[in-house]
Amino acid sequence: MTARHEVGGVKSVVITGVGTAIPGVREAADLLAPGAPDGGFDPDTGLKGREMRHKDRASRLALRAVAPALRQAGLLSDDGERYTGPGDTTAVVISTNLGNLDSVCDFVDTIAAHTVTGLSPLGLPHTSSNVIAGWIAIRYGMRGPNLTVCNGAxxxxxxxxxxxxxxxxxxxxxxxxxxxxxxxxxxxRLLDDGSGRSPLDGAVALVLESSERVAARGARPLAVLERSVRAADSATARAHALHGESALAAGLWLGLAEDAATASAVDLTARLGHCSGALGVLQAAAGVAHLAAGGPGPVLATSGGGATDDAAAALVLTGAGEVP
Known part of the structure; x- marks a missing residue:
């Protein structure tokens, strides 16, 4: 085991909150359960309400996932309305590959049928690739860096x-x-590969902070994000993420079934379908739930590396009290 390398004076990055808005899922621990529990999130009722109006489906799902994550991190007011963290220095990072595709397609179809005179100015913001991050930032007053990653698998x-x-x-x-x-x-339509698996219809949110900040405000860290590595292929990504150690030593391996051929492996896509840009964050949420419940670490999560992917990624999580 080696000492953790400090970057920019930050000793480690920890996860303090997890929230989900996935049909049939109540909390992140349900992602690792063999079957869907009774009573989980229901989009037919959960995506309605005043603050859901005039927003695309992806933004509504994201908003529903953020609230429980902020609440668990201790950064939401008692009434659930106000963000109590440092608004000026809170960043929002979204991962989605197809989030607002329906809005863009609707606008293109409208232009084709009626020219630009048929467009509604109320719908124009939904065609921005950063619309989801924007709605989150506006809703909670998060004025730090704001970006969307759309990077395939x-x-x-x-x-x-x-x-x-x-x-x-x-x-x-x-x-x-x-x-x-x-x-x-x-x-x-885009994700239909003949397998019969449908796309995910959901969102997952994580709150990340430095260990120093968490200690200063007396919050509880749930897990440590050690590293996330991108490489040309899965084997290289895993080796760099684990510093050359065998992936079979991982306490939990989250990845595709053919890549994670070990008893500790869980393939979230087998239950949730095509997760696309949400997969890596879903895997991290499941890994946090595993570690927070006392499960053995480290947690290894792998994505990409398939025949049609341009790269592979691997991320490593450890328990809040572990030093890798």
């Missing part, structure tokens, strides 16, 4: 990498990372 892990960098470089004190993909007709 590795997008979720890449978003966590950027969140880690923002904290390490002290560009932000807190980062909210959300992985979201909506089940819309254009997304379903």
């Amino acid at each position: 590795t997008s979720g892990a890449d978003a966590l990498h950027w969140a880690h960098n923002l904290l390490a470089a002290r560009r932000a004190d807190t980062v909210v990372v959300i992985g979201v993909e909506p089940h819309t007709e254009p997304a379903a």
